[in-house]
Amino acid sequence: MENALFTANNIWMMLCIALVFLMHLGFSLLEIGLTRQKNTINILFKNFFIICSGLVLYYIVGFNIMYPGDFNGWFSLSEVGLHLPDNGLTADYADAGYTYWTDFLFQGMFAATAATIVSGAVAERIKIGAFMVFSIIYVGFIYPISGSWLWGGGFLSDFGFYDFAGSTLVHSVGGWAALMAVVFLGPRIGKFKGKKIFAIPGHNIPLAATGVFLLWFGWFGFNGGSVLSADPASTSIVLVTTSLAAASGGLGACISSFLVFKNFDVTMFMNGILGGLVGITAGADLMSPLESIAIGLIAGLIIILAVKLMDIIRIDDPVGAIPVHLCCGIWGTLAVGLFGNMAGTEQFFIQLVSIATVGGFCCFSASIILWPIKTFMGLRVSSKHEVEGLDIHEHGMDAYADFGLNQH
Numbered sequence: 001m002e003n004a005l006f007t008a009n010n011i012w013m014m015l016c017i018a019l020v021f022l023m024h025l026g027f028s029l030l031e032i033g034l035t036r037q038k039n040t041i042n043i044l045f046k047n048f049f050i051i052c053s054g055l056v057l058y059y060i061v062g063f064n065i066m067y068p069g070d071f072n073g074w075f076s077l078s079e080v081g082l083h084l085p086d087n088g089l090t091a092d093y094a095d096a097g098y099t100y101w102t103d104f105l106f107q108g109m110f111a112a113t114a115a116t117i118v119s120g121a122v123a124e125r126i127k128i129g130a131f132m133v134f135s136i137i138y139v140g141f142i143y144p145i146s147g148s149w150l151w152g153g154g155f156l157s158d159f160g161f162y163d164f165a166g167s168t169l170v171h172s173v174g175g176w177a178a179l180m181a182v183v184f185l186g187p188r189i190g191k192f193k194g195k196k197i198f199a200i201p202g203h204n205i206p207l208a209a210t211g212v213f214l215l216w217f218g219w220f221g222f223n224g225g226s227v228l229s230a231d232p233a234s235t236s237i238v239l240v241t242t243s244l245a246a247a248s249g250g251l252g253a254c255i256s257s258f259l260v261f262k263n264f265d266v267t268m269f270m271n272g273i274l275g276g277l278v279g280i281t282a283g284a285d286l287m288s289p290l291e292s293i294a295i296g297l298i299a300g301l302i303i304i305l306a307v308k309l310m311d312i313i314r315i316d317d318p319v320g321a322i323p324v325h326l327c328c329g330i331w332g333t334l335a336v337g338l339f340g341n342m343a344g345t346e347q348f349f350i351q352l353v354s355i356a357t358v359g360g361f362c363c364f365s366a367s368i369i370l371w372p373i374k375t376f377m378g379l380r381v382s383s384k385h386e387v388e389g390l391d392i393h394e395h396g397m398d399a400y401a402d403f404g405l406n407q408h
Helices: 002-031 037-065 099-119 130-146 157-158 167-185 205-227 230-262 266-280 291-313 321-336 343-376 383-386 390-395
Strands: none
Touching: 002 037, 002 099, 002 205, 002 343, 037 099, 037 390, 099 130, 099 167, 099 321, 130 167, 130 230, 130 390, 157 343, 167 266, 167 321, 167 343, 205 230, 205 266, 205 321, 230 266, 230 291, 266 321, 291 321, 321 343, 383 390
C-alpha cells in the first residue's frame, strides 16, 4: 500500500512538472502577442534561453543553494551538481511524496519562471546579450538564495513567513527584477511624448489569448504540484481556489477597466486572470472558495490601478508583467494575513516584513547586476535597431516570411 501511494504521488508530481513546463509556452505566446511583429524572434530566443540555461544552472548550483540542508539561514552551497542520496528513490525521501529526481525537476521548472517575468517587461529594447548575462546570474544565484530563506529552511521560515507556491518567492522575485530592469532601460521609443501617453498595440491578440489559457492550464501544476503529493483533499481545494481566483481576477479587471477606461479591454481581462492566479498562489491551500473569489476580484482591480500608475510615473512594461507578478504577488502574500486559516494581525505583519526583506534584496541584487552590464556592454539596443526591430538586427531573420517575395 505504501509503495502504491508513493508511486501515485510521484506520478502526480511528474504530471505537474509537465504542466509547469507548458507555462513557458504560455509566457512566450503572451509576450509575442502583446508586442510588435518585428520582435517575435527575439522573444522566442529569450524564452528558449531561459528554460535551457535555467535548468542547467539549477543543476549546477541552484538546487543546492535553495535546499542546502542545515545552514546559517542566509546562504549556503553545500555541493555542486546533483548527487543522489541513499534514500533518493525510495519512499523515505520527502515523506513518500516523490523521488529526488522529481524534486529537482519540479523545482527547476519554477526557477526559470523568474527570468521569464523579466523578459516580458524589458521586451522590444534590451540587448539579447545583456539579457542573457542578467538571466544567468539572477536565475543561478538570486532566485535560489531568496527561495532558501523560506523553502530551504532559512530565517524567513523561522520567522513564520508563509508562501505556499510563490506569490513572493517566484512572482515577486521576478517582478522586482523586472521593475529595476525597466528603470535602467527606460521606456520604448514613442511610448511617452511630453505629457502624452501613446498605446503601442501588440500584433497578435489571439496568440496572447492562447498564452493566457495555457498559463491558466499550467497553473494547475504550479499550485497543485506545490501540495507535494497527490493527497485528494489538499490538491482538490487548491485547484478549486486557483480556478476561482483566476476567474474572479478576470471579472474584476473587466469591470474595473470599463469603469476607468470606459471600454471592455480584452488585454486587461487577460492580465486580470493572471493577476488572480498570482494573487492566490501564496495561500491557495489556506483559502475557502469564497475567499479565493475575493482575492481574485481585488487582484483584478489592482491590475487596472497599477497599469494606470505606471503610465503616470512613466514606467513602460509592454506586457503588464510588473502589475501582474509584482503588484499581485505582493497582494497575494499579504492576503495570507487577511483571509484563510492563518489570518491575523501578527501574520499580516510577518508577511509584510518578509515582502520588504525579499523585495529589498531583489532590488539591490538586480541593480548590482544591471549596473555593470549597462556600463561595460550596454543594456539597450540603438534607436535604429529598436525602430527597425530586434529580429533582423539581433538575429538576422524575420518571424513571418513573405512567401510572395520568394516565388519565381
